Amino acid sequence: MILVDFIVSRFNYWIYIILMMMGLFAMIAKKNLIKKLIGMSIFQTAIILFFVSIGVKEGSTIPILAHEAAHDPAHQQAAPLTEKGEGHIQNGKGRDALRAEDYANPLPHVLMLTAIVVGVATLGVGLAVVQKLHQEFGSIEEPEILAKIDSDDG
Amino acid sequence: MRALGTIAVILTGALLLYASGDFPAWGEPYSPANDSRVSRHYILKSFEETSxxxxxxxxxxxxxxxxxxxxxxxxxxxxxxxxxxxxxxxxxxxxxxxxxxxxxxxxxxxxxxxxxxxxxxxxxxxxxxxxxxxxxxxxxxxxxxxxxxxxxxxxxxxxxxxxxxxxxxxxxxxxxxxxxxxxxxxxxxxxxxxxxxxxxxxxxxxxxxxxxxxxxxxxxxxxxxxxxxxxxxxxxxxxxxxxxxxxxxxx
Amino acid sequence: MIWQFNLIILGFLIMAAIMSLKVTDLLSASMIFGIYSFLMCLLWAAMGAVDVAFTEAAVGAGASTVFLVATVYSTKRKSSD
Structure with missing residues (x-):
């Protein structure tokens, strides 16, 4: 039973590592430059996935305050438990209170949100380089480009 | 290149898999990253401070x-x-x-x-x-x-x-x-x-x-x-x- | 989040990653990479990272697929591996 618990609590990490290694292998071993770039993107998304999963809390909700909670600036004050009760977050005393355990950790989300947009910008630069290489050498395969460079030198 | 890549990937992957045993359980609300003062402050105080x-x-x-x-x-x-x-x-x-x-x-x-x-x-x-x-x-x-x-x-x-x-x-x-x-x-x-x-x-x-x-x-x-x-x-x-x-x- | 749901999406994710790296037609590889991005977006939405999921849906499944297709169109469609 301990082993099952261990696997259920860890299998996510193992799959992230498998994805990451797939991307790394494609970047090293694939000969086609566009395949290399796809591998780079897979590597990148695997790392982002790992970071986002750090911020997951079991039983938490998205990091946006519910409407009622948001319009009650002093969260610690007693709120009347009347008509709008279903959206409330309640602690043991039957009062509205903001608890850190109820919301997913927003910090990894922020860091990774910008990383995704920068990722597409770097992918664009990579694709531009691939296009330029294709204009120069007429190929997007690494061995052919290297052979052309060698024959130009010799 | 392929063999070299395979060796590098297997080594790195094995190292990471070995390290994953020390991670906090997935979805743990009190893991070090989730329970840090900074995230706590962002969750509890961001609405008060920025509306x-x-x-x-x-x-x-x-x-x-x-x-x-x-x-x-x-x-x-x-x-x-x-x-x-x-x-x-x-x-x-x-x-x-x-x-x-x-x-x-x-x-x-x-x-x-x-x-x-x-x-x-x-x-x-x-x-x-x-x-x-x-x-x-x-x-x-x-x-x-x-x-x-x-x-x-x-x-x-x-x-x-x-x-x-x-x-x-x-x-x-x-x-x-x-x-x-x-x-x-x-x-x-x-x-x-x-x-x-x-x-x-x-x-x-x-x-x-x-x-x-x-x-x-x-x-x-x-x-x-x-x-x-x-x-x-x-x-x-x-x-x-x-x-x-x-x-x-x-x- | 439900771990069975999580496991199913992760399985599809690995399949999509393998396919997009295996297939020799680069246009297919780009489209499968779009599917990969969209599955990733689903996973993040399930984890509660809605902002990240929204960004990935717009950027990964939209813009980066278009960029890849544009490059494949103006270079070569066949890949050696």
């Missing part, structure tokens, strides 16, 4: 706004890099001719009409996403990409020239620069008003707002700047990649 219910927006554009400023600059730089990599001789005659009406007629009827109906809706949605990022998922990055996608849709369903008549590459790069200037300009305004760079609460001196509301509106301002840059750069990247940097033809 923005979406914590991600508040952290992105207020607490960590230096980070976002330079991410915007990175995107701007990537746009410049792509243009300078791909720029070749530009055919002047093609650039000067306004081909829009002709290409509108040439394009497939169903495609053209669907695109005409969809593009305004997509752009309205993009503006909504930018403006409503305080209360729902969204913000400058997402809205900017959606707005850029609407321009890319015009270029895909008609011709690249049709989209370039609406927003030329030069104009796109000016817009991108304006975005970065809006962002850093808000930061400089805060400095001139006698506070730290990008400390929006000081904007309440010039705007009829309280210090907390000023932070909320400061966030809206910088998100607008981000949206300008991202929109323009997304379109510029597409225009360059699809035409080898020659600004004609396209997909």
């Amino acid at each position: 923005v219910p979406n914590m991600v927006t508040a952290v992105l554009a207020d607490y960590r706004s230096y980070d976002t400023l330079f991410e915007t600059v990175v995107i701007f730089t990537a746009g410049i890099a792509i243009i300078s990599i791909l720029r070749g001789p530009v055919d002047k005659r093609v650039r000067l001719r306004r081909a829009s009406e002709k290409s509108l007629r040439q394009s497939n009827l169903i495609l053209a009409q669907t695109c005409r109906l969809l593009v305004p809706v997509i752009q309205m949605f993009a503006l909504y996403v930018i403006a409503h990022g305080h209360h729902s998922p969204g913000g400058g990055f997402q809205g900017g990409v959606i707005f850029g996608a609407s321009l890319i849709l015009v270029a895909l369903s008609f011709q690249l020239q049709t989209a370039l008549d609406r927003i030329s590459e030069k104009r796109a790069m000016i817009l991108a620069g304006i975005g970065v200037l809006i962002y850093s300009g808000i930061g400089l305004t805060c400095v001139l008003l006698g506070s730290n760079f990008l400390d929006y609460s000081v904007l309440s001196k010039v705007l009829p707002l309280s210090a907390i509301e000023a932070r909320s509106y400061g966030i809206l301002g910088v998100e607008t700047g981000v949206a300008f840059t991202v929109t323009a750069i997304m379109f510029a990247i597409y225009a360059n990649l699809s035409s080898h940097g020659r600004m004609k033809g396209g997909l």
Whole structure:
């Protein structure tokens, strides 16, 4: 039973590592430059996935305050438990209170949100380089480009 | 290369798998990352301090706004890099001719009409996403990409020239620069008003707002700047990649 | 979040990653990479990272697929591996 618990609590990490290694292998071993770039993107998304999963809390909700909670600036004050009760977050005393355990950790989300947009910008630069290489050498395969460079030198 | 790659990947993977045993269990609410003082502060205090219910927006554009400023600059730089990599001789005659009406007629009827109906809706949605990022998922990055996608849709369903008549590459790069200037300009305004760079609460001196509301509106301002840059750069990247940097033809 | 749901999406994710790296037609590889991005977006939405999921849906499944297709169109469609 301990082993099952261990696997259920860890299998996510193992799959992230498998994805990451797939991307790394494609970047090293694939000969086609566009395949290399796809591998780079897979590597990148695997790392982002790992970071986002750090911020997951079991039983938490998205990091946006519910409407009622948001319009009650002093969260610690007693709120009347009347008509709008279903959206409330309640602690043991039957009062509205903001608890850190109820919301997913927003910090990894922020860091990774910008990383995704920068990722597409770097992918664009990579694709531009691939296009330029294709204009120069007429190929997007690494061995052919290297052979052309060698024959130009010799 | 293949054998070398396999060895490297297996070694790194084995090391990471070995290390994963020491991680906190997946979804643990009291793991070191989730229970840190910083995240706790963001969750509990961000609404009191900025009056923005979406914590991600508040952290992105207020607490960590230096980070976002330079991410915007990175995107701007990537746009410049792509243009300078791909720029070749530009055919002047093609650039000067306004081909829009002709290409509108040439394009497939169903495609053209669907695109005409969809593009305004997509752009309205993009503006909504930018403006409503305080209360729902969204913000400058997402809205900017959606707005850029609407321009890319015009270029895909008609011709690249049709989209370039609406927003030329030069104009796109000016817009991108304006975005970065809006962002850093808000930061400089805060400095001139006698506070730290990008400390929006000081904007309440010039705007009829309280210090907390000023932070909320400061966030809206910088998100607008981000949206300008991202929109323009997304379109510029597409225009360059699809035409080898020659600004004609396209997909 | 439900771990069975999580496991199913992760399985599809690995399949999509393998396919997009295996297939020799680069246009297919780009489209499968779009599917990969969209599955990733679903996973993040399930984890509660709605902002990240929204960004990935707009950027990964939208913009980066278009960029890849644009490059494949103007270079070569066949890959050697």
